Amino acid sequence: MFAYCYEGGDIQLGEQLPVNAIKLASGPEAILRRRIGSNRRVPGIPAEDAIGDRQAIEQYRRFLMAPRRRVRGG
Numbered sequence: 471m472f473a474y475c476y477e478g479g480d481i482q483l484g485e486q487l488p489v490n491a492i493k494l495a496s497g498p499e500a501i502l503r504r505r506i507g508s509n510r511r512v513p514g515i516p517a518e519d520a521i522g523d524r525q526a527i528e529q530y531r532r533f534l535m536a537p538r539r540r541v542r543g544g
Contacts, residue, residue: 471499473534475527479512492527495534505534 474491475481483502487493494512495502514526 471502472496473502473506475512477524477527479523479527481506481510481512492531494527494531505538 471483471485472487472491473481473483473494473496474487475494476491481494482491483499483506487496495505512523512527512530514523514529
């Protein structure tokens with residue numbers, strides 16, 4: 471499963487990565503949905519911005535790919 475977006479920043483999931491899409495992350499669907507959470511757009515790109523922002527997309531992609539550490543409460 472792939473999480474991807476286009477220049478406009480709308481996040482989508484799919485079994486295949488479309489040709490013009492920007493790959494954000496890949497892996498099992500449950501993990502992708504948990505990492506993306508309720509985001510339906512790449513953070514930092516306003517909804518009215520039809521062109522998008524490559525820098526915001528790249529930063530979000532790095533955030534999704536960063537290793538997660540569990541914090542245990544005491």
